[in-house]
Amino acid sequence: MEKIIRPESMERITTPELAQKFIEEQIAEIRTQVGNKKVLLALSGGVDSSVVAALLIKAIGKQLVCVHVNHGLMRKGESEQVIEVFGKALDANLIYIDATDRFLDLLAGVAEPEKKRKIIGGEFIKVFDEEAAKLEGIAFLAQGTIYPDILESDGVKAHHNVGGLPEDMQMELVEPVKLLFKDEVRVVGEALGLPHNMVYRQPFPGPGLGVRCLGAITRDRLHALREADAILREEFDKNGLAGKVWQYFIAVPDFKSVGVKDGKRYEGWAAIIRAVNTTDAMSATIEEIPYPMIHHITNRITHEVEGINRVMLDVTPKPVGTIEFE
Numbered sequence: 001m002e003k004i005i006r007p008e009s010m011e012r013i014t015t016p017e018l019a020q021k022f023i024e025e026q027i028a029e030i031r032t033q034v035g036n037k038k039v040l041l042a043l044s045g046g047v048d049s050s051v052v053a054a055l056l057i058k059a060i061g062k063q064l065v066c067v068h069v070n071h072g073l074m075r076k077g078e079s080e081q082v083i084e085v086f087g088k089a090l091d092a093n094l095i096y097i098d099a100t101d102r103f104l105d106l107l108a109g110v111a112e113p114e115k116k117r118k119i120i121g122g123e124f125i126k127v128f129d130e131e132a133a134k135l136e137g138i139a140f141l142a143q144g145t146i147y148p149d150i151l152e153s154d155g156v157k158a159h160h161n162v163g164g165l166p167e168d169m170q171m172e173l174v175e176p177v178k179l180l181f182k183d184e185v186r187v188v189g190e191a192l193g194l195p196h197n198m199v200y201r202q203p204f205p206g207p208g209l210g211v212r213c214l215g216a217i218t219r220d221r222l223h224a225l226r227e228a229d230a231i232l233r234e235e236f237d238k239n240g241l242a243g244k245v246w247q248y249f250i251a252v253p254d255f256k257s258v259g260v261k262d263g264k265r266y267e268g269w270a271a272i273i274r275a276v277n278t279t280d281a282m283s284a285t286i287e288e289i290p291y292p293m294i295h296h297i298t299n300r301i302t303h304e305v306e307g308i309n310r311v312m313l314d315v316t317p318k319p320v321g322t323i324e325f326e
Protein backbone atom coordinates (compact mmCIF):
# COMPACT_ATOMS: atom_id res chain seq x y z
CA MET A 1 0.00 0.00 0.00
CA GLU A 2 1.17 3.51 -0.76
CA LYS A 3 2.66 5.34 2.19
CA ILE A 4 0.97 8.67 2.95
CA ILE A 5 3.31 11.42 4.13
CA ARG A 6 2.50 15.04 4.81
CA PRO A 7 4.99 17.16 2.79
CA GLU A 8 7.26 19.25 4.97
CA SER A 9 6.45 22.26 2.81
CA MET A 10 2.76 22.05 3.69
CA GLU A 11 1.74 25.12 5.65
CA ARG A 12 -0.11 24.66 8.98
CA ILE A 13 -3.71 25.81 8.67
CA THR A 14 -4.06 28.27 11.52
CA THR A 15 -6.22 31.08 10.13
CA PRO A 16 -9.60 31.39 8.39
CA GLU A 17 -7.79 32.62 5.26
CA LEU A 18 -5.58 29.54 5.10
CA ALA A 19 -8.64 27.37 5.77
CA GLN A 20 -10.46 29.04 2.89
CA LYS A 21 -7.56 28.33 0.57
CA PHE A 22 -7.52 24.68 1.67
CA ILE A 23 -11.28 24.42 1.14
CA GLU A 24 -11.05 25.77 -2.39
CA GLU A 25 -8.20 23.43 -3.29
CA GLN A 26 -10.06 20.45 -1.86
CA ILE A 27 -13.29 21.32 -3.66
CA ALA A 28 -11.40 21.30 -6.97
CA GLU A 29 -9.64 18.06 -6.09
CA ILE A 30 -12.82 16.31 -4.96
CA ARG A 31 -14.64 17.36 -8.14
CA THR A 32 -11.82 16.00 -10.26
CA GLN A 33 -11.68 12.72 -8.34
CA VAL A 34 -15.40 12.10 -8.13
CA GLY A 35 -16.76 13.55 -11.37
CA ASN A 36 -20.50 12.98 -11.47
CA LYS A 37 -20.44 9.80 -9.37
CA LYS A 38 -21.93 9.29 -5.92
CA VAL A 39 -20.02 9.24 -2.62
CA LEU A 40 -21.06 7.54 0.61
CA LEU A 41 -20.11 8.80 4.06
CA ALA A 42 -20.77 7.43 7.54
CA LEU A 43 -21.54 10.63 9.39
CA SER A 44 -21.21 10.23 13.15
CA GLY A 45 -21.46 13.92 13.98
CA GLY A 46 -17.89 13.92 15.31
CA VAL A 47 -15.50 16.66 14.22
CA ASP A 48 -13.74 14.76 11.43
CA SER A 49 -16.70 13.20 9.66
CA SER A 50 -18.67 16.46 10.01
CA VAL A 51 -15.91 18.50 8.38
CA VAL A 52 -15.59 15.94 5.57
CA ALA A 53 -19.36 16.05 5.06
CA ALA A 54 -19.43 19.85 4.92
CA LEU A 55 -16.52 19.90 2.44
CA LEU A 56 -18.14 17.32 0.19
CA ILE A 57 -21.51 19.06 0.32
CA LYS A 58 -19.77 22.22 -0.91
CA ALA A 59 -17.96 20.31 -3.62
CA ILE A 60 -20.60 17.90 -4.94
CA GLY A 61 -23.88 18.67 -3.13
CA LYS A 62 -26.40 15.86 -3.46
CA GLN A 63 -23.89 13.47 -5.00
CA LEU A 64 -22.86 12.88 -1.39
CA VAL A 65 -25.00 10.43 0.55
CA CYS A 66 -24.51 10.73 4.32
CA VAL A 67 -25.62 7.89 6.54
CA HIS A 68 -26.02 8.63 10.23
CA VAL A 69 -26.43 5.53 12.34
CA ASN A 70 -27.83 6.23 15.78
CA HIS A 71 -26.65 3.26 17.82
CA GLY A 72 -28.66 4.40 20.82
CA LEU A 73 -25.44 5.24 22.66
CA MET A 74 -25.14 8.84 21.51
CA ARG A 75 -25.10 11.70 23.97
CA LYS A 76 -28.22 13.78 24.46
CA GLY A 77 -29.03 15.88 21.39
CA GLU A 78 -26.25 14.54 19.15
CA SER A 79 -28.28 12.78 16.48
CA GLU A 80 -30.74 15.66 16.53
CA GLN A 81 -27.87 18.06 15.81
CA VAL A 82 -26.70 15.95 12.85
CA ILE A 83 -30.23 16.08 11.41
CA GLU A 84 -30.52 19.81 12.12
CA VAL A 85 -27.14 20.82 10.67
CA PHE A 86 -26.78 18.43 7.74
CA GLY A 87 -30.34 17.37 6.92
CA LYS A 88 -31.86 20.83 7.33
CA ALA A 89 -29.36 23.74 7.33
CA LEU A 90 -26.99 22.28 4.72
CA ASP A 91 -29.77 20.43 2.88
CA ALA A 92 -27.61 17.31 2.53
CA ASN A 93 -28.66 13.96 1.21
CA LEU A 94 -28.90 12.42 4.70
CA ILE A 95 -30.14 8.99 5.63
CA TYR A 96 -30.90 8.72 9.34
CA ILE A 97 -31.12 5.27 10.84
CA ASP A 98 -32.34 4.83 14.36
CA ALA A 99 -30.83 1.43 15.18
CA THR A 100 -31.20 1.85 18.96
CA ASP A 101 -33.25 -1.30 19.45
CA ARG A 102 -30.88 -3.47 17.41
CA PHE A 103 -27.87 -2.38 19.45
CA LEU A 104 -29.52 -2.44 22.86
CA ASP A 105 -31.14 -5.83 22.25
CA LEU A 106 -27.76 -7.31 21.29
CA LEU A 107 -26.07 -5.71 24.28
CA ALA A 108 -28.65 -6.90 26.81
CA GLY A 109 -26.95 -8.91 29.54
CA VAL A 110 -23.43 -8.38 28.15
CA ALA A 111 -21.17 -7.04 30.90
CA GLU A 112 -17.66 -7.64 29.55
CA PRO A 113 -16.22 -4.36 28.15
CA GLU A 114 -14.38 -5.76 25.13
CA LYS A 115 -17.35 -7.92 24.23
CA LYS A 116 -19.55 -4.81 24.37
CA ARG A 117 -17.10 -2.96 22.08
CA LYS A 118 -17.07 -5.87 19.61
CA ILE A 119 -20.85 -6.02 19.47
CA ILE A 120 -21.14 -2.26 18.93
CA GLY A 121 -18.40 -2.14 16.27
CA GLY A 122 -19.68 -5.25 14.49
CA GLU A 123 -23.29 -4.14 14.46
CA PHE A 124 -22.31 -0.70 13.21
CA ILE A 125 -20.65 -2.25 10.17
CA LYS A 126 -23.68 -4.46 9.60
CA VAL A 127 -26.17 -1.59 9.72
CA PHE A 128 -24.00 0.59 7.50
CA ASP A 129 -23.45 -2.26 5.06
CA GLU A 130 -27.17 -2.94 4.83
CA GLU A 131 -27.86 0.70 4.03
CA ALA A 132 -25.04 0.85 1.47
CA ALA A 133 -26.47 -2.22 -0.27
CA LYS A 134 -29.81 -0.44 -0.73
CA LEU A 135 -28.16 2.46 -2.56
CA GLU A 136 -27.37 2.44 -6.23
CA GLY A 137 -24.43 3.88 -8.10
CA ILE A 138 -22.14 4.58 -5.16
CA ALA A 139 -18.57 4.67 -6.42
CA PHE A 140 -16.68 6.28 -3.56
CA LEU A 141 -16.47 6.00 0.21
CA ALA A 142 -15.57 9.19 2.08
CA GLN A 143 -13.82 8.97 5.43
CA GLY A 144 -12.79 11.40 8.12
CA THR A 145 -9.27 10.03 8.33
CA ILE A 146 -6.88 12.60 9.79
CA TYR A 147 -3.09 12.66 9.85
CA PRO A 148 -2.68 11.25 13.39
CA ASP A 149 -4.70 8.19 12.25
CA ILE A 150 -2.15 7.66 9.50
CA LEU A 151 0.82 8.28 11.82
CA GLU A 152 -0.59 5.79 14.34
CA SER A 153 -0.80 3.16 11.66
CA ASP A 154 2.66 3.83 10.26
CA GLY A 155 1.60 5.77 7.21
CA VAL A 156 -0.38 3.06 5.48
CA LYS A 157 -3.72 2.42 7.04
CA ALA A 158 -6.05 5.22 6.13
CA HIS A 159 -8.94 4.44 8.31
CA HIS A 160 -11.01 5.91 11.06
CA ASN A 161 -14.36 5.38 12.75
CA VAL A 162 -16.72 3.88 15.32
CA GLY A 163 -15.63 0.34 14.95
CA GLY A 164 -14.26 0.53 11.46
CA LEU A 165 -16.09 0.45 8.20
CA PRO A 166 -16.45 -2.62 6.03
CA GLU A 167 -13.01 -3.55 4.74
CA ASP A 168 -14.43 -5.36 1.76
CA MET A 169 -16.33 -2.43 0.34
CA GLN A 170 -15.10 -2.17 -3.22
CA MET A 171 -15.01 1.58 -3.29
CA GLU A 172 -12.32 4.15 -3.86
CA LEU A 173 -11.67 6.34 -0.82
CA VAL A 174 -12.18 10.08 -0.59
CA GLU A 175 -10.24 11.42 2.39
CA PRO A 176 -9.93 15.19 2.05
CA VAL A 177 -8.54 15.88 5.56
CA LYS A 178 -6.09 12.99 5.71
CA LEU A 179 -3.06 15.30 5.88
CA LEU A 180 -4.47 17.55 8.60
CA PHE A 181 -3.95 17.58 12.32
CA LYS A 182 -6.98 17.94 14.59
CA ASP A 183 -6.49 21.66 15.25
CA GLU A 184 -6.38 22.28 11.50
CA VAL A 185 -9.53 20.24 10.91
CA ARG A 186 -11.23 22.48 13.48
CA VAL A 187 -10.10 25.69 11.75
CA VAL A 188 -11.43 24.29 8.46
CA GLY A 189 -14.70 23.29 10.17
CA GLU A 190 -15.25 26.82 11.46
CA ALA A 191 -14.45 28.26 8.02
CA LEU A 192 -17.07 25.91 6.57
CA GLY A 193 -19.61 27.41 8.96
CA LEU A 194 -20.20 24.37 11.15
CA PRO A 195 -21.48 25.13 14.68
CA HIS A 196 -18.73 25.92 17.17
CA ASN A 197 -19.86 23.22 19.62
CA MET A 198 -19.65 20.62 16.86
CA VAL A 199 -16.18 21.68 15.74
CA TYR A 200 -14.73 22.01 19.24
CA ARG A 201 -16.50 19.13 20.89
CA GLN A 202 -14.57 16.85 23.22
CA PRO A 203 -13.39 13.44 22.01
CA PHE A 204 -16.12 10.83 22.29
CA PRO A 205 -15.37 7.12 21.96
CA GLY A 206 -16.94 5.21 19.08
CA PRO A 207 -18.86 2.86 21.43
CA GLY A 208 -20.29 6.02 22.97
CA LEU A 209 -22.19 5.87 26.23
CA GLY A 210 -21.93 2.08 25.94
CA VAL A 211 -18.58 2.12 27.75
CA ARG A 212 -19.85 4.56 30.37
CA CYS A 213 -23.01 2.66 31.29
CA LEU A 214 -20.83 0.18 33.14
CA GLY A 215 -21.44 -3.55 33.03
CA ALA A 216 -24.57 -4.85 31.32
CA ILE A 217 -26.44 -1.88 29.83
CA THR A 218 -30.07 -1.37 30.74
CA ARG A 219 -32.27 1.19 29.04
CA ASP A 220 -33.29 2.97 32.22
CA ARG A 221 -29.72 3.31 33.50
CA LEU A 222 -28.55 4.43 30.05
CA HIS A 223 -31.27 7.08 30.06
CA ALA A 224 -30.19 8.30 33.50
CA LEU A 225 -26.57 8.45 32.35
CA ARG A 226 -27.49 10.45 29.24
CA GLU A 227 -29.48 12.97 31.26
CA ALA A 228 -26.76 13.35 33.93
CA ASP A 229 -24.09 13.74 31.25
CA ALA A 230 -26.14 16.46 29.56
CA ILE A 231 -26.30 18.37 32.86
CA LEU A 232 -22.55 18.06 33.35
CA ARG A 233 -21.87 19.31 29.81
CA GLU A 234 -24.30 22.19 30.26
CA GLU A 235 -22.55 23.28 33.47
CA PHE A 236 -19.09 23.02 31.89
CA ASP A 237 -20.40 25.19 29.06
CA LYS A 238 -21.88 27.78 31.43
CA ASN A 239 -18.63 27.95 33.39
CA GLY A 240 -16.48 28.45 30.30
CA LEU A 241 -14.77 25.06 30.64
CA ALA A 242 -16.11 23.48 27.46
CA GLY A 243 -13.33 23.41 24.88
CA LYS A 244 -10.73 23.87 27.65
CA VAL A 245 -10.98 20.53 29.40
CA TRP A 246 -10.03 17.53 27.23
CA GLN A 247 -12.79 15.16 28.32
CA TYR A 248 -15.50 15.47 30.94
CA PHE A 249 -18.30 13.01 31.31
CA ILE A 250 -20.44 10.89 33.59
CA ALA A 251 -20.17 7.15 34.08
CA VAL A 252 -22.88 5.17 35.87
CA PRO A 253 -21.84 1.88 37.50
CA ASP A 254 -24.29 -0.97 37.80
CA PHE A 255 -24.78 -0.87 41.52
CA LYS A 256 -27.34 0.89 43.64
CA SER A 257 -26.91 2.56 46.97
CA VAL A 258 -29.45 3.72 49.51
CA GLY A 259 -30.65 7.28 49.47
CA VAL A 260 -33.38 9.23 51.21
CA LYS A 261 -36.05 11.38 49.61
CA ASP A 262 -39.17 12.90 51.16
CA GLY A 263 -38.34 11.06 54.37
CA LYS A 264 -38.25 7.67 52.63
CA ARG A 265 -35.30 5.41 51.94
CA TYR A 266 -34.89 4.31 48.34
CA GLU A 267 -32.24 2.78 46.13
CA GLY A 268 -30.62 4.62 43.26
CA TRP A 269 -27.56 4.65 41.02
CA ALA A 270 -24.45 6.74 41.44
CA ALA A 271 -23.23 9.19 38.80
CA ILE A 272 -19.45 9.45 38.66
CA ILE A 273 -17.94 12.68 37.35
CA ARG A 274 -14.69 12.31 35.43
CA ALA A 275 -12.84 15.34 33.97
CA VAL A 276 -9.32 14.96 32.61
CA ASN A 277 -6.69 16.83 30.66
CA THR A 278 -4.15 15.35 28.31
CA THR A 279 -2.40 16.10 25.05
CA ASP A 280 -2.16 12.61 23.62
CA ALA A 281 -4.57 10.49 25.74
CA MET A 282 -1.64 8.27 26.76
CA SER A 283 -1.47 9.90 30.18
CA ALA A 284 -3.93 12.29 31.77
CA THR A 285 -4.25 14.59 34.76
CA ILE A 286 -7.35 15.52 36.70
CA GLU A 287 -9.14 18.80 36.02
CA GLU A 288 -9.66 20.46 39.40
CA ILE A 289 -13.31 21.39 39.15
CA PRO A 290 -14.16 24.10 41.70
CA TYR A 291 -16.19 22.67 44.60
CA PRO A 292 -19.08 25.15 44.29
CA MET A 293 -19.51 23.87 40.73
CA ILE A 294 -19.44 20.25 41.94
CA HIS A 295 -22.09 21.07 44.56
CA HIS A 296 -24.29 22.67 41.94
CA ILE A 297 -23.89 19.78 39.49
CA THR A 298 -24.61 17.28 42.29
CA ASN A 299 -27.70 19.18 43.27
CA ARG A 300 -28.98 19.30 39.71
CA ILE A 301 -28.25 15.65 38.89
CA THR A 302 -29.79 14.26 42.07
CA HIS A 303 -32.90 16.42 41.69
CA GLU A 304 -33.39 16.31 37.93
CA VAL A 305 -32.37 12.78 36.98
CA GLU A 306 -34.72 9.97 37.81
CA GLY A 307 -32.91 7.04 39.44
CA ILE A 308 -29.71 8.79 40.52
CA ASN A 309 -29.30 9.51 44.22
CA ARG A 310 -25.55 9.96 44.59
CA VAL A 311 -22.76 11.80 42.79
CA MET A 312 -19.11 10.82 43.05
CA LEU A 313 -15.92 12.41 41.78
CA ASP A 314 -13.18 10.39 40.12
CA VAL A 315 -9.78 11.84 41.03
CA THR A 316 -7.62 9.15 39.41
CA PRO A 317 -4.98 10.25 36.90
CA LYS A 318 -3.90 8.07 33.95
CA PRO A 319 -1.97 5.98 34.76
CA VAL A 320 -3.31 4.22 36.77
CA GLY A 321 -6.87 4.85 35.69
CA THR A 322 -7.68 4.87 31.99
CA ILE A 323 -9.73 7.83 30.77
CA GLU A 324 -12.79 5.67 30.19
CA PHE A 325 -13.95 3.21 32.83
CA GLU A 326 -14.22 0.24 30.53
Ligand code: XMP
Binds near residue numbers: 247281322323
Ligand atom coordinates in the same frame (compact mmCIF):
# COMPACT_ATOMS: atom_id res chain seq x y z
P1 XMP B 1 -8.50 5.24 27.63
O1 XMP B 1 -9.78 4.90 28.31
O2 XMP B 1 -7.83 4.06 27.01
O3 XMP B 1 -8.88 6.22 26.44
O4 XMP B 1 -7.55 6.01 28.52
C1 XMP B 1 -7.99 6.98 25.66
C2 XMP B 1 -8.82 7.78 24.66
O5 XMP B 1 -9.44 6.91 23.73
C3 XMP B 1 -10.86 7.02 23.80
N1 XMP B 1 -11.41 5.66 23.70
C4 XMP B 1 -11.98 5.16 22.59
N2 XMP B 1 -12.21 5.72 21.38
N3 XMP B 1 -13.21 3.70 20.66
C5 XMP B 1 -12.84 4.98 20.42
O6 XMP B 1 -13.09 5.47 19.33
C6 XMP B 1 -13.01 3.08 21.85
O7 XMP B 1 -13.37 1.92 22.03
C7 XMP B 1 -12.36 3.86 22.87
N4 XMP B 1 -11.99 3.60 24.13
C8 XMP B 1 -11.42 4.71 24.62
C9 XMP B 1 -11.16 7.66 25.15
O8 XMP B 1 -12.39 8.35 25.16
C10 XMP B 1 -9.95 8.58 25.31
O9 XMP B 1 -10.12 9.78 24.58
